[in-house]
Amino acid sequence: xxxxxxxxxxxxxxxxxxxxxxxxxxxxxxxxxxxxxxxxxxxxxxxxxxxxxxxxxxxxxxxxxxxxxxxxxxxxxxxxxxxxxxxxxxxxxxxxxxxxxxxxxxxxxxxxxxxxxxxxxxxxxxxxxxxxxxxxxxxxxxxxxxxxxxxxxxxxxxxxxxxxxxxxxxxxxxxxxxxxxxxxxxxxxxxxxxxxxxxxxxxxxxxxxxxxxxxxxxxxxxxxxxxxxxxxxxxxxxxxxxxxxxxxxxxxxxxxxxxxxxxxxxxxxxxxxxxxxxxxxxxxxxxxxxxxxxxxxxxxxxxxxxxxxxxxxxxxxxxxxxxxxxxxxxxxxxxxxxxxxxxxxxxxxxxxxxxxxxxxxxxxxxxxxxxxxxxxxxxxxxxxxxxxxxxxxxxxxxxxxxxxxxxxxxxxxxxxxxxxxxxxxxxxxxxxxxxxxxxxxxxxxxxxxxxxxxxxxxxxxxxxxxxxxxxxxxxxxxxxxxxxxxxxxxxxxxxxxxxxxxxxxxxxxxxxxxxxxxxxxxxxxxxxxxxxxxxxxxxxxxxxxxxxxxxxxxxxxxxxxxxxxxxxxxxx
Numbered sequence: 001x002x003x004x005x006x007x008x009x010x011x012x013x014x015x016x017x018x019x020x021x022x023x024x025x026x027x028x029x030x031x032x033x034x035x036x037x038x039x040x041x042x043x044x045x046x047x048x049x050x051x052x053x054x055x056x057x058x059x060x061x062x063x064x065x066x067x068x069x070x071x072x073x074x075x076x077x078x079x080x081x082x083x084x085x086x087x088x089x090x091x092x093x094x095x096x097x098x099x100x101x102x103x104x105x106x107x108x109x110x111x112x113x114x115x116x117x118x119x120x121x122x123x124x125x126x127x128x129x130x131x132x133x134x135x136x137x138x139x140x141x142x143x144x145x146x147x148x149x150x151x152x153x154x155x156x157x158x159x160x161x162x163x164x165x166x167x168x169x170x171x172x173x174x175x176x177x178x179x180x181x182x183x184x185x186x187x188x189x190x191x192x193x194x195x196x197x198x199x200x201x202x203x204x205x206x207x208x209x210x211x212x213x214x215x216x217x218x219x220x221x222x223x224x225x226x227x228x229x230x231x232x233x234x235x236x237x238x239x240x241x242x243x244x245x246x247x248x249x250x251x252x253x254x255x256x257x258x259x260x261x262x263x264x265x266x267x268x269x270x271x272x273x274x275x276x277x278x279x280x281x282x283x284x285x286x287x288x289x290x291x292x293x294x295x296x297x298x299x300x301x302x303x304x305x306x307x308x309x310x311x312x313x314x315x316x317x318x319x320x321x322x323x324x325x326x327x328x329x330x331x332x333x334x335x336x337x338x339x340x341x342x343x344x345x346x347x348x349x350x351x352x353x354x355x356x357x358x359x360x361x362x363x364x365x366x367x368x369x370x371x372x373x374x375x376x377x378x379x380x381x382x383x384x385x386x387x388x389x390x391x392x393x394x395x396x397x398x399x400x401x402x403x404x405x406x407x408x409x410x411x412x413x414x415x416x417x418x419x420x421x422x423x424x425x426x427x428x429x430x431x432x433x434x435x436x437x438x439x440x441x442x443x444x445x446x447x448x449x450x451x452x453x454x455x456x457x458x459x460x461x462x463x464x465x466x467x468x469x470x471x472x473x474x475x476x477x478x479x480x481x482x483x484x485x486x487x488x489x490x491x492x493x494x495x496x497x498x499x500x501x502x503x504x505x506x507x508x509x510x511x512x513x514x515x516x517x518x519x520x521x522x523x524x525x526x527x528x529x530x531x532x533x534x535x536x537x538x539x540x541x542x543x544x545x546x547x548x549x550x551x552x553x554x555x556x557x558x559x560x561x562x563x564x565x566x567x568x569x570x571x572x
Contacts, residue, residue, distance in 0.1 A: 053155035053392070055399045059098040063390050065397075066104045066128045067418050068120065070113035077413040088409060089417040096404075097396055101418045109415070121145065126385045129394055129419045132184070134175070134256075134514050137381045141178045147384040147391045150182040156395035160402050160423075160452035164188050167426050172378040175513070185394055186378035187421035192338045192429035194259040194375030196266040197500040198363065199340055201332045202476065203356040204231035216271045216302060216363050219333070223311040226332035240325050242306070243334040244316030251317075251534055252276050254527075255510040258375035262336040263322040265303060265312075266373065270508070271363045272299040275373050276534070278510040279566055287511050287566045289559060291530050292551040300547060303538045317535055323347075329355060338429055338497030342489045349482060356477040361500035371506040376513035380421050398423060405455045410486070425453050432457050433498040436464050436491075440472040460490065467491040475499065516565035522558035529554065 069084055078087055090101045104127055107113045114133065120126050121139050132140065140146045157165075165172045165188060172186040198219075205212065205222070208229050213219040223241030225231070232239055245251060245263045252269055253261040254277025269276060274295035282288040290296065306312050313319065313331070323344035325331035329352045338359070348355050361370040382398070384391045402423050405414070414420060425431065432454060438444035439461045446461035467488045469479045475496050482488045515523060533550040536542035 055156050055158040055396065056096070056403070057396070058096065062098050062100050063393060064100045064102055065393055065418065066102050068105045068107070068116060068127045068130060069103045069418070070107055070109040070415070072109050072413070072415060075413050075415065077411060078416065079412070084416055087416050088412055092404065093397065093400065093418070096400055099393060099397070128385050128388045130383055130385070131419050131421060132381050132383055134379065134381070135520070137176070137184055137383060138514070140383060141183050145386055146183055147386050147388060148181045148183060149185065149384065149391060149394070152392045152395060153182055153185070156392045156399070158399040158402065161395070161398060164423050164425050164453050168377045171376060175376065175378040176381060184381040184383040185398060185421065187380040188377045188424060188426065189259065189375070189379070189422050190424040190428040191374060191377065191426045192498065192501050194253070194337070195372050195501055195505070196253070196261060196264065196335050196337060197359045197361055197497070198267055199334050199336060199357050199359050201231070201355060202358045203354055204332050207231055212360055212362070214362060214364055216268060219363050220306055220311060223306065223333060224309065227310055231332060232329055238330060240313045240331040241311040241333060242313065243322055243325055243331045244313045246319050246322035247317060249317065249322060251531070253373065253375070255279055255513050256515070258373070258379070258510065258513060260337055262340070263334055265335060267335050267363060268303060269296070269299045270371050270373060271365045272302070273365055273371060274299040275508055276530070278373055278508070279512050281511060287563060287570060289563060292554055292559070297544065297547045300534060300537045301544050304540060304544060307538050308540055316539070327351060338501060339493045341493030341497055345492065346485050346489055349477070353482070354477065357496070358475065359497050359500050361503040361505060369506045370503065371508055374507045374509045376510070377426055379513070382419055382421050394419070402453065402455060406459050428454060429494065429498045430501050432460060433494050433502065436460060436494065439464055440468065460494065463487045464491055468495065511570050512566055514569070516562055516569055518558055518562050518565055522562070526554060526557060526559060529557070
């Protein structure tokens with residue numbers, strides 16, 4: 001028995017020795033004749049270049065991403081049986097990349113999501129991948145909580161993603177670069193989201209024999225006619241000249257939320273070369289806060305007069321839904337981005353198929369130019385938890401999204417795509433409109449427009465004639481088919497909403513779109529003071545000279561210190 005055990009031990013030792021030697025690639029005593037050849041092969045393999053990183057490479061073994069998900073509680077787009085963790089997007093990611101999604105917490109969209117992310121940052125308990133805003137990104141960088149993505153971006157970002165980011169002329173990369181390191185992936189939105197244009201009932205203009213208003217004074221005259229001359233023909237004085245923001249809405253965009261401000265009065269401010277909420281360069285080369293400049297007082301004085309004359313919605317900032325008068329055919333003018341064909345115009349057209357809403361790059365400023373404020377192209381970021389073993393997953397997910405977005409069932413909200421951030425070329429709208437015009441003219445085919453980055457262009461080209469009727473160079477409402485309202489919304493937004501984006505403009509950017517340290521504690525109060533003061537002035541609840549005392553108070557309550565910090569920040 002003892003002899004047998006000893007023999008077995010010797011046998012096992014021999015087997016282990018052989019396996020170990022084979023495992024290290026070292027020659028065994030029985031292969032000594034090939035030792036030199038084996039050694040040469042090993043050296044050659046070591047010197048061989050590593051296989052290039054594959055931006056769309058599928059993992060051999062499943063990789064799990066723990067994420068926090070924001071879900072719109074009113075969203076019912078998921079088919080029966082699907083869940084936020086198991087839907088067309090997560091299944092596609094699993095199939096293409098072998099990446100499995102695990103939702104470790106879920107909130108409603110908006111403030112609930114922001115609060116949950118803030119808690120995760122405070123407790124240093126981040127998901128593997130997390131979508132954050134600018135302030136949250138800076139907190140995580142400061143706390144050393146997230147991964148440096150500099151190398152994985154170079155290795156794994158697809159040409160489409162790199163091209164989209166490069167078109168921002170450095171703005172997107174600047175937003176995520178700290179001490180020379182890329183600390184998150186920046187989203188990129190089309191600049192058309194930031195350009196707030198004038199939408200006006202052209203059928204009302206025609207009915208009253210009016211021209212499209214070019215200046216603020218023209219706008220004032222047209223609004224007065226819309227209010228007093230019964231453009232809807234019901235025999236009652238019940239129409240609104242210019243709609244304003246609803247309760248909780250913004251009078252204007254600002255450097256923190258610099259795009260997509262619907263029903264604000266942004267173009268009227270910019271016609272006075274006034275840019276409240278933005279940081280501008282003064283004549284001395286130093287930063288100035290736009291809201292405290294004299295031009296803003298001039299704009300407020302005019303808005304105050306227009307409101308007093310009944311030309312601006314008298315329920316501005318009180319009304320629960322600013323879109324209601326537009327949908328109901330009672331408002332003639334409002335301001336918003338190009339995509340208003342998605343909302344609220346479909347409902348307005350359903351109620352009145354003759355409502356001929358058209359968009360213009362107006363009113364012009366004192367120099368005869370259209371001078372809108374512009375947004376940062378990047379206001380949302382995808383960060384990776386430090387020490388997560390697969391930081392490149394963030395790139396692969398976004399590569400896949402950009403490549404395949406047009407192939408998904410559009411009836412399912414893209415918000416169910418895990419950790420989605422938007423990637424759109426900054427010139428997406430302008431370029432797409434020009435290409436679609438060529439399709440209508442017969443000089444381009446849809447097959448020629450499968451261009452990386454412009455992910456919806458080919459399908460737009462396939463669909464354009466389903467909504468646009470002849471003659472193709474006229475965009476009034478009678479030259480459109482609303483049989484498929486989904487296609488109509490897209491094409492009307494592109495052609496009508498996008499038309500002003502093809503006009504020349506004098507773009508005004510903020511010096512910064514990020515908050516400074518003092519802003520973290522004081523900005524909410526300063527913003528509240530500003531909003532309340534401006535609203536009271538416009539609505540006649542405070543004299544126009546209240547603006548001057550506001551400026552002094554703003555400076556004392558932290559504005560001067562913040563201005564100094566902005567000056568330091570833009571020097572970095």
